[in-house]
Amino acid sequence: MATERLDVIIFGATGFTGKYTVYEAVSVLKDLRWGIAGRNREKLQTVLKEMGAKAKKDLSQIPIIIADVNDEASLIEMAKSCRIVVNTAGPYRFYGENVVRACIEAGTHHVDVSGEPQYMETMQLKYNERAKERGVYIVSACGFDSIPADMGIVFVEKNFDGVVNSVETFLVNGAKDVSADSGRAGLNTGTWESAVYGLAHADELRGIRQELYPQRLPKFFPILKHRPLLFKSTEVNKVCLPFPGSDRSVVMRSQRFLYDxxxxxxVQMHAYIGFPSWLVAIVVALFATLFGLLTKFKLGRILLLKYPGIMSGGFVSPSGPSEARMEKTYFKMTMKATGWPSSQRLAEGSDQYTEPPTKTLMVRVSGPNPGYGSTCVxxxxxxxxxxxxxxxxPSTGGVLPPGAAFSKTSLISELEKHEHGMKFEILANK
Structure with a gap:
């Protein structure tokens, strides 16, 4: 008799993000049947032992599935053995597509934590119609990139009591006290590699988007203007720069889906990140500029990928940050929404306002350990x-960003239930 399908399989469980996803699964998936998958059985058993000890739970009976990202047959067998694959094996630019394709052919849902716009939008371009035919949901950006921003805007719209024209997000990362652990890196090499390749191939996005959206959205007024490159934000009392992550691209895909x-x-959206002083912001801006320039040249990419510790000033390492350091970190994303009250709502979503926005809503999304706690939850x-x-x-499935996929679900409530989850709150409503 065939073995009953598991509810969830965590693929790539021996990686840095994967093993902490296993740890959080003990509580988040406690009512479901779940297993783990990867190439090496011994390493997978070690992860279960280590994370079981950390969670004070015997995980020795958790099913182990052997699957290799370069072995299509093994991926299909893995996908057939569960209802949804939780994919933590990145960089997704290199390792994601085979897993997505296997899930679609097996009729199995798929979620991942990619923050790589080229990968996400290419998957939508290539597989959206096939996923809909198979009734399968493929949802990326389901971690710190970009749940706070995308679901934050869902939260904004549910609480705005009117029509939202624009949202600005201001991300602040912090740590309670890292002085005792200052010698350890703050980022693992997998995330670093994703950033290197993402910037190196950023020019691909224009062509992908022209194919994905041959018809442009109409212009909605007033247009949300960009802030200066470097500015002091009164919203969070920080010196801010444009946020370089995938938040805006993910949010705009959700907004395009909901419009279509x-x-x-x-909703128009711009994203910023805040720093404690002008000096810190300037140093970060200079480093980001140098990093971006190096990714454009082969030699620069070789140096960045071969010597991540040196090139990042010790911030990146294969072992990533220590657990003590991770547990001291947190994020706060403040969101400023402007628009019109419900009394000024127009008949059609495509209609244009002639009066400037008169209503403002401030909300905050926050959580602990954004890289590997909140992300995994x-x-x-x-x-x-x-x-x-x-x-x-959306009833037909498809390749979707989180806001489009989950706008009508209780995902926000689910996120708020867990110790390493996220909190959504209203700060001011005017």
Whole structure:
């Protein structure tokens, strides 16, 4: 008799993000049947032993599936053995597509924590129609990139009591006290590699988007203007730079989907990141500029990838940050929304306002350990939501960003339930 399908398989469980996803699975997936997958059985057993000890739980009976990202047959067998694959094996530019394709052919849902716009938008371009035919949801950016921003805007719109024209996000990362652990890196090499390749191939995005969206959205007024490159934000009392992550690209894909399918006026969005002083912000800006320039040249990429510790000033290492350091970190994303009260709502989502926005809403999304705590909880929470609330999601499946996939579900409530989850709160409503 065939073995009953698992609910969830965590693929890439021996990687840095993967093993902490296993740890969070003990609580987030406690009512589901789950297993782990990767290439090496001994390493997978070691992860179960280590994370079981950390969670004070015997994980020795958790099923182990052997699957290799370069072995299509093994990926299909893995996908057939569960209802949803939680994919933590990046960089997704190199290792993601084979897993997505296997999941679609097996009729299995798929979520990952990619923050790579080229990968995400290419998957939508190549596989959206096939995923809809198979009734499969493929959802990326289900971690710190970009659940706070994308689901934050969902939270904003649910609480705005009117029509939102624009949202600005201000991200502040912090640590309670890292002085005792200052010698350890703050980032693992997998995330570093994703950033290197993402910037190196950023020019690909224009062509992908022209194919993905041959018809441009209409212009909605007033247009949200960019802030200066470097500025002091009164919203968070920090010196800010444009946020270089995938938040804006993910949010705009969600807004495009909701406009195309629900005729909802799209929210304009710009993202910023805050620093404690002008000096710190200037140093970061200079480093980011140098990093971006190096990614454009073969020799620069070789140096960045071969010597990540040296090139990052010790911030990046294969072992990543220590658990003590991770547990002291947190994030706060403040979101400023402007628009019009419900009394000024227009008849159609495509109609234009002639008066400037008069209403403002300030909200905050926050959480601990954004890199490997909140990220792993968010990833698993999206899997749980697909399994339990697919009836509230776009009915045909597809390759979707989180806001488009989960806007009508209770994902936000699920995120707020867990110790390493995220908190959504209203700060001011005027």
């Amino acid at each position: 399918h629900d005729k909802k006026r799209p 968010a990833l698993l929470s999206t899997a749980v939501t697909i399994l339990r609330e697919s009836s509230k999601m």
